Amino acid sequence: MSQPDPGNRPEQGPQPPWGTQPQWGAQPQWGAQPQWGAQPQWGAPQYPGQSWGAPIDPRWPAGGPPPYGQPRYVAPPKPGIVPLRPLFFGEIMDGAFQTIRRNAKTMFGSALIVQAISGALSEVAALGMLGMVQPPVGGFTSQDEAMRYLGPVFGATAGIMGISLLTLVLAAILQGVMAIPVARSALNRPTGFKQMWSLARSRLWPLVGFAFLLLAGSLLFLVVVFLLAALILTALGPLGVLLLLPLGFGAAVVYAWIYTKLLVAPAAITIEELGVFAGLRRSWTLTSRNWWRIFGITLLVFFMVNVIGQVIQIPLGLASSGITSVFAPHAGASQVTTTAIVLAVVSLVVGVLVSAVGFAFQTSVAALIYMDLRMRRDGLDVELLRLLETGEDPDGVPGRRRARQAGAQPWPPNTAQGFPRG
Template identity: 40%
Template sequence: MPLPPAGYQAPPKPGVIPLRPLGLGEILDGAFQACRRNPLATFGTAILLQAVVALVTVLLFGNLLSSFEVFDSPNPSTDSLIGAFASLGVFASVAGVVTAVALLVLQGILVIPIARAVINQKTGFGQAWRLARGRILPLLGFGLLSFGLGTVGLALLVGISALAIAGLQEYSALLIIPLAIGAVVLMIWVSMKLVVAPAALMLEGTGPWTSIRRSWSLTRGNWWRTFGIVLLTSIIVSVIASVISTPLTFAVSLFLGFSTDASTAPDALDSLPVIAATQAITALFTAIGYAFQAGVTSLLYVDLRIRREGFDVVLMREHERAGTVPSDILPGGTGAFGHQPGGPA
C-alpha cells in the first residue's frame, strides 16, 4: 500500500463521514453509523410510521375480507359485486396514499438526525420531530406537486394511447409499446433528478418548487452515480429484509394456523390474526430498511453539495461553532450556523 505524500493531511471527520467527496462505501457506512448513533430518531421514527401504515392496512384488509364474502354465496347480486370491487378500490387507494405519505414524511424527518450526525451532533426522537415540524407542510406540498406532475404525465400517456388505438387500430401497439417504455425510462430519470429534493427542503428551508430546482441542479452531471447508489441500496435492503422476515413470517403463519380450531368452518375474518402478525413483522424490517435508505439519500445530498459547493468547509465551520454542547443546529441552511446556498462559505 503506497504511503501518502509528504505533508499530506487527512480530511477532518467530526462525525460519521470524512468531510470530502465520498465514495460508495463511505456513504453506506456513514448511513449505518448515523442510524446506530441516533436509534430512536431514526429507527424509532421509521417503526412508528410503518406501524401506522400496518395498522391502516390491517383495518382496511379486514373490511375488504368482509366485502369479499359475497363471492361465497351461490348467486351474488350485482350490487354486492359492485360493493366488493368498490371496497377493493378504496383499499388500494387509501393504502397507497397512506404509504406514500408515510414514506415522504419519513424521508424528510430522517434527513435531520443524519445531517446532524455529520457534524457529530446527536438527535433524540422528540428533538427530530420538533426540528422537522415546521417543514412538514412544505414537504407534503412537495409530495402533492410531484403527484400532480405524475398525474399529468399519466393523463398524457393515456390520451395519446387512446388516440393511437382510435386512429391506428391494430397497428396501435407499434406506437403504444415504445411510448410506454419511454414513459417508464422518463419516470426513472425524473425520480433520480428529484431524489434529494426532500433533503434540500428540510435543511435549506426552501419551498416545494425551489427544492425541486435545487435537486435538479445538484444531480446535474451525477445522474448515473446517483442512480447506481440508490439502486444498489434498494437491492441490499430488499434482499436483507426478505432473508430475515420471510422465515419469521412463515413461522408465525404456521403457528397461528395450527392454533385455530380446525373443526370450525373457515371464515375470512379468522385470517386477521395471521395478517396482523405478518404485517407487524414486515413493518418492523421494512422500517429498518427505509431508515437506512433515508440515511443513504441524506448523505448523498451532503456529498453532492460537497462536490458542487464546497459544503465540507461549511460543515467544518458549523462543527467548530457548535462544539461539544448539544444544540438544535441544522447543517445546510436553517440552523443557527446554517449556510444559505449561494452565500459565502
C-alpha cells in the same frame, strides 16, 4: 614559424607543475574501502531524526520535513458518521448504518410511526376484501347482482390506492424531517426525537406542499400514461397490445429520471430552508452531472431493502400455512378465520418493523447523497470544518442559511481543499 610552448597555454590555464602531483603513497588504502555489510558514510543525514542505518518510519517525526521534499498528507477529519470530504459509495452505506445506530430512537421511531399507520390501514383493507362475496360461476344475471359484487371491489381498490397515496405523502414529509439527524451526525451531534421535530417545525408546511405537489404530479403522470394506452388500444385494437410494452418501459424510464432529479428536494427544503419550488430547482441543479451515480446508488439500495424484506417475510408466510395445516387440519370456517387474523397480525408486525428499518436506511442514504452533492458543488465540507473548529450553533442544523450568515467567512469556492468538485 615557432611552435607554441606546451607548458604555457593561456587559453587553458597554466598546467600544474609536475612536482605537485599526488604521490602514490597518498592513495586511500584498501582497508578504508566501505565493507559489504555497512552503508557508505556519504555525510550527515539531511533531516533531523533520520539515520541511514535505520529503517524508514512511515510516521515521520513531527516538526521535520517529509522525505524527498514531498508534501505531508493529512487525512480529512471524520468527527461523525462520514469524513468531511466528497464521499464514496461505501462511505454512504456505512454512514447510513451509523446514523441509524447513533440515533436509533429518532430514526427508527419516526419511520415506525409512518409504517405502522400505512401498514394498519393496508391490512384493514386486505381483511375487508376477504369478506367479499365471491362472483358467481356462470356470470352475473342482472345489473343489480353485478353492482353488489363490483361495488365493494371498487371501494376496496380505491381504499388501497388512497392508502398508498397517503403513504407517499407521509414518506415525502418524513424524508425531509429525517435529514436533520443525518446532517447533525456528520459532526457527531446526536439528535433526539423531540429535538428533530422541533428543528423541523418551521419546514413542515413547505414539506407538506412538496408532498402534495409530488402526489399531484404522480397522479397526472399515471393518468397521461393510462389515456395513451387507452387511445392506442382504441385505434389499433388487438395490435395495440404490441405497443403497450415499449410505452410502459418508456414511462418507467421517464418516471425514474424525474424521481432521481428530485430525490434530494426534501433535504434541501429542510436544511437550506427553501420553499417548495426553490427546493425543486435546488435538487434539479445539484443532481446535474451526477444522475447516473445517484440512480445507481438509489437502485442498489432499493433492491437491497426489498430483497432483505422478502427474505424475512417468505419464511413467515410458509410458517403461517404450516401452522394452519398442522394445528387445525379439520378446522371450521370460524377457526380458519381466527387463525388467519392472528397470522395476519403477526405478519403485519414483522412487516412494519422490517419496513421501518428499510425506510430509515433509504432516507439516510438520500440525505447523505444530498450532503455529498453539496460537498462537491458548494464546499459544504469546508463549512462543516469551520463549525467543527468553532463549535458554533451546537443545537442547530449544519448547513442552514442562518448558520452561514452568522459566520464572517463567505461560502467557500468549488476548489477548496483540492478535492474534485462536481
